[in-house]
Every structure is written in structure tokens, then in C-alpha cells.
Amino acid sequence: MSAKPILILQMQRMGDLILSFPLFLWLQRQHPGHPLWVVGEPRFYEALLPLSPTATYFPWAAADQVRRTAFILCVNLSHERTAAALAGEVQAEEHIGPFQSADGVRRIHGRWQLYRTGLVHANRHNRFHWADLNALDCIPLPWIATTRWPEPRTSLGDRRRIGLFLGASEPAKRPNIRFWVDLTRELLHRDLRPILLGGPAERSVAATVQKQVGQHVLNLADRLTLAQIANLGQSLELLVTPDTGPMHLAAWTGLQVLNLSLGPVNPWETGPYQPGHFVLQARISCAGCWGCSASKSRQTQRCHEHFLPRRVAQLVHALAGSKGRSGDKPRTADGNLYISTRTSEGLYRLSRLLPDNISSSSREMLDEFWSLFWGGSFGLWDREKPRSAWQKLGHAYPALTEAFVVFLLDFHRQLRRAKDEAFWRQGPPMLRPLYSQAHLILQNDDFSRKSEQHVLTMTEELLHIAAQEKRP
Incomplete structure (x- = not known):
């Protein structure tokens, strides 16, 4: 008798599918001998078949075959209601992700999948990458920690060849034509060869x-398949690209990336996942937003204005064009320049390279606290980590932590208004992670007494941490 397969529902865009590839590898390691089935969009997965981990892909039209099969595990990584409905019809020993029961009630299985859903319009302080969130409900953290990803290829024969990927899924996520024209000229001026x-x-x-x-x-736009772009990447020194599917493909196949992270994208969530890639982000408070709230009268978003072609070209020259000749390293950047690395637990991390002479901002320290709090609450590490992060935040920004406690006490007092939708929209930005997660926990369990106790316990734990500075 053949082993039961594992089912993945990933019906999102190309980039989301590529960010599922690490999960595919981990599941195959965790469940040897169990085939991996993936239901997705043919327009995305067909082009990726030569580059994907071993899996059998099915279009939505083959859903009947999926319904007739018994699985050891079903992981739904899609937010589409049709995917939740299919997950509810699948016979599986365990379900993770959105799941719609026969009576039409939709719930989310898995605390990390629930956490990710709660990030919608509330991700300002999130520091967990999508690829890690795909896996944390079903892959032990030590397995993630021991995974070693190859470093991107560098110092190739002709270090002057620079790829420029011009597009992204939304206009707000990609530079305009004027930027690409000026950047191309600046690269040529520096004896680089843009493609x-x-x-x-x-x-x-x-x-x-x-x-x-x-x-x-050299213009190769719309002339290469994804597999051919990956092959071309074997001879490129660097790919300059917005946050888009081919960026994730480049990182997956070992081509070093300079990600121009602009528009409504958060590089902590969807930056190049493998270690050793670069991310440039505007140094403004709203960078990494879920959706731009700038005035509609503005012709461009604020973050776009911080990406100057001449400065980006200087950065490209330092990262790739001069590598191995003069030993130059980037000394300056208009914005924050990061490199993708890993935490001691093996999770994705962006380490800032430039500017290298400034202390962490209040937002960065609050980001760190919230990520450590959720990791401690969900059992990834002990509770001392968020306590230590809170102490550092309090010493650096005492007024912020005092305001945090005031807002947190107010939230605790008003929890009796939990079914009032207006209550959940009023949370201050620093407490948006709590408001969003608590609301979703309650909704996911029909505001049951158990879910109310869960939220109370979570809030009291935060109060216990936040009050430690006040204790003698």
C-alpha cells in the first residue's frame, strides 16, 4: 500500500509559490516516502516545473481527484475562499491553514497561520518572513535552524553583467520608466553592462x-522563459529588482539580488529569503506599509522619491562592479541597506549594513520586542527573550514604554467591548499587533469563553513584561 500523500494548496502568485519551496523540502525530509501534491495556478507553476522541488502539481480543474484521496497532511497557504472550501472537503489526518466546514463556517488551523492572517493591515511590527510562517506550524524549529542555504554566486568571469528586472505585480511596487532609463545610463557610465x-x-x-x-x-524582456532567466542568471553578477516573483526565483537559484523594496511591501516578510542578498529601503517611517495612505493628489508615493538612479548605480558598482578588483565596499546608500541573514534559531533576518553608525530606532526595537513576544508565546523560545528586549527598549525610549503600558491597561479594561467592531479599529500603532491578533483569536472561536481567556492571558503576560521596569 502506497504512503498517503501530503497536500499543499498554494493558489497565490508566482512569488508566493517560490516562497513555498522551502516548506516542500522540509516536508519531504519530515515525511520521507510520502508524495507531495500541490494545487496551484497553472500559469504560475508550469513555468517553474524545471526549478521546483519534486512535487506533483494539479490545477483547480483536478480538485475532484484531490477530494477522493486521503492525505497525511493538508496545508492551505492560500487566502482564497475557494481554497478554504477545498481544504474542508479534503480527507486528511491534520489540517493547517484556512478551513471551511460543511456548514460554511471558515476557521484557521495553526497558530502561526492565524498569526499571519492577523497581519493584514497590521504588519508594521512584524519580523517573520512568509517562508518561515509557511512552515512553523508543521516543521520543528531545529530543522529550520540546521538548514544551510548556499551563498549566492559572486565574482564571476565578467563581473560587469547586471540584470535589471523592470516589473512587479503592482505599479506602486516598481520604479517608473524614468528611473530605469537613468539607472541604465548611470550603469553604462560606470562600465557596467545592464541587461x-x-x-x-x-x-x-x-x-x-x-x-x-x-x-x-541588451533587451531580453519577454524573450526568455523563467527557466531561461534562471540559466542566464548563472552568468550575471547581480540582479536589481523590485519585490516580484522573479526576484524570489533569482534568490532560489543562487543569483545575488539587490531588492529595491518600495511601495506596499515589507522586506521582512517578502524579501529575498536565502542568505547573502541585499535589500535597499527608503529611510522613512512609513516604509514597509501594507497599503499606502499618502494623499491621492501625489503623483508618486513618498518612498519612490528616495530611490535616486545615480545613488543606486553607485551602490550597484560597489556591490558588484568593483568586487574583486579594488575591494571596494558600499560606504553610503540613500536609505537603509540590509543583507539577508539568519537568527541563531535559523529564522530569516535582515541585518543592516548602512548606515552603520546609528543606534536602533524606537520602531526597530519595538519590532524586535513584538517578534520575540510572539515567538515566546508560541513556544519557539523561552520568555526571557521578550523580557530582555523590553528592558532594552525601556532604557532607550522610556517615554514610549510608559505610553505602551497606559494603552495596554486601557485595552485590558475595555476587553468587555470585544464584539464592538469600532473597538478593534481604535488601537494605537504600537499596539496594533495585539489588537489584530486578539480580534482574530476571538473571531476564530466564535468569541467563546476559551478564546476570551486566551486573549486575557496573552494581555496579562504583556502587562507582566511591561511592568517589570516599575518593580523594585
């Missing part, structure tokens, strides 16, 4: 860039 890349949506953009630059620039 224009993209899919069908970037064909006209690439043609315009090529025409306006006025020099011979």
Missing part, C-alpha cells in the same frame, strides 16, 4: 528604456 529583463507586461517598458538610453542595451 533588461521582464515578462510580457514589461515588453513595452523595456523597449522604451532601450530607445531612450540611446546606446546599445
Whole structure:
């Protein structure tokens, strides 16, 4: 009798599918001999078949076959209601992710999947990457910690070849044509060889860039399959790209990335996952937003204005063009320059390279506290980690921690209004993680007494940590 397969429902975009690849590898290691089935969108997975871990892919049209099969595990990584409905019809020993029962009630199984759902419009202080969140409900943390990802390839034969991927899924997430024209010129001026890349949506953009630059620039937009782009990446020194599916493909296949993180994306969540890649982000308070709240009268979002072609070209030259010749390292950047690394527990982390002479901001320290609090609450590490982070935050920003305690006490007092939707929309930004997670915990269990006790316990634990500075 053959072993029961594992089912993954991943019906999101290409980038989401590629960020599921680490989970595929971990599941195959955890359940040897159990085939991996993936239900996804053919327009995304078909192009990735040569690059994917071993798996059998099914389109939505094959859902009947999925319903007739018994699985050892079903993991739903999609937020589509149709995916939740399919998960509810699947026979599996364990379910993780959104699940819709026969009576139409939708719930989320798995505390990390519940946490991720709670990040919608409340992710300002999140520091957990999507690829890690995909796995934490079903893969032991020590297995993640012992995984070693190859370093990206560098110092190739011709270090001047720089890929420019021009597109992203939304206009707000990609630079405009003027930026690409000026960047291409600046790279050529520095004796680098930019190559224009993209899919069908970037064909006209690439043609315009090529025409306006006025020099011979290799334009391969809409001329290569994803597998061919991956093969081309074997000879590129660096790929400059917004947050997009091909960026994740480049990181997966070992091509070093400089991610221009602009628009409504948070690089802590969807930056290049493997270690050794670079992320450039505007140094403004709203960077990493879920959705831009700038005035509609503005022609561009504020973060776009911080990406200057000349400065980006200088950074590219320092990261790739001069590597191995003069030994130059980037000395300056208009924004925060990070490199993707790992925590001691093996989870994704962005380590700041530039500027290297400033202390952590209040937001960064609050980000760190919240990530350590959730990790401690969900059993990843002991409770001393968030306590230590809170002490550091209090010493650096005492006024902030005092305000935090005031807001937290007010939240605790008003929990009796839990079913009032207006209550959940009033939380201050520093407490949005608590408001969002607590609301979702209550909704997920129909505001039961058990869920109310869960929220109370969570709040009291936060109060216990936050009050420690006040104790003698």
C-alpha cells in the first residue's frame, strides 16, 4: 500500500509559490516516502516545473481527484475562499491553514497561520518572513535552524553583467520608466553592462528604456522563459529588482539580488529569503506599509522619491562592479541597506549594513520586542527573550514604554467591548499587533469563553513584561 500523500494548496502568485519551496523540502525530509501534491495556478507553476522541488502539481480543474484521496497532511497557504472550501472537503489526518466546514463556517488551523492572517493591515511590527510562517506550524524549529542555504554566486568571469528586472505585480511596487532609463545610463557610465529583463507586461517598458538610453542595451524582456532567466542568471553578477516573483526565483537559484523594496511591501516578510542578498529601503517611517495612505493628489508615493538612479548605480558598482578588483565596499546608500541573514534559531533576518553608525530606532526595537513576544508565546523560545528586549527598549525610549503600558491597561479594561467592531479599529500603532491578533483569536472561536481567556492571558503576560521596569 502506497504512503498517503501530503497536500499543499498554494493558489497565490508566482512569488508566493517560490516562497513555498522551502516548506516542500522540509516536508519531504519530515515525511520521507510520502508524495507531495500541490494545487496551484497553472500559469504560475508550469513555468517553474524545471526549478521546483519534486512535487506533483494539479490545477483547480483536478480538485475532484484531490477530494477522493486521503492525505497525511493538508496545508492551505492560500487566502482564497475557494481554497478554504477545498481544504474542508479534503480527507486528511491534520489540517493547517484556512478551513471551511460543511456548514460554511471558515476557521484557521495553526497558530502561526492565524498569526499571519492577523497581519493584514497590521504588519508594521512584524519580523517573520512568509517562508518561515509557511512552515512553523508543521516543521520543528531545529530543522529550520540546521538548514544551510548556499551563498549566492559572486565574482564571476565578467563581473560587469547586471540584470535589471523592470516589473512587479503592482505599479506602486516598481520604479517608473524614468528611473530605469537613468539607472541604465548611470550603469553604462560606470562600465557596467545592464541587461533588461521582464515578462510580457514589461515588453513595452523595456523597449522604451532601450530607445531612450540611446546606446546599445541588451533587451531580453519577454524573450526568455523563467527557466531561461534562471540559466542566464548563472552568468550575471547581480540582479536589481523590485519585490516580484522573479526576484524570489533569482534568490532560489543562487543569483545575488539587490531588492529595491518600495511601495506596499515589507522586506521582512517578502524579501529575498536565502542568505547573502541585499535589500535597499527608503529611510522613512512609513516604509514597509501594507497599503499606502499618502494623499491621492501625489503623483508618486513618498518612498519612490528616495530611490535616486545615480545613488543606486553607485551602490550597484560597489556591490558588484568593483568586487574583486579594488575591494571596494558600499560606504553610503540613500536609505537603509540590509543583507539577508539568519537568527541563531535559523529564522530569516535582515541585518543592516548602512548606515552603520546609528543606534536602533524606537520602531526597530519595538519590532524586535513584538517578534520575540510572539515567538515566546508560541513556544519557539523561552520568555526571557521578550523580557530582555523590553528592558532594552525601556532604557532607550522610556517615554514610549510608559505610553505602551497606559494603552495596554486601557485595552485590558475595555476587553468587555470585544464584539464592538469600532473597538478593534481604535488601537494605537504600537499596539496594533495585539489588537489584530486578539480580534482574530476571538473571531476564530466564535468569541467563546476559551478564546476570551486566551486573549486575557496573552494581555496579562504583556502587562507582566511591561511592568517589570516599575518593580523594585
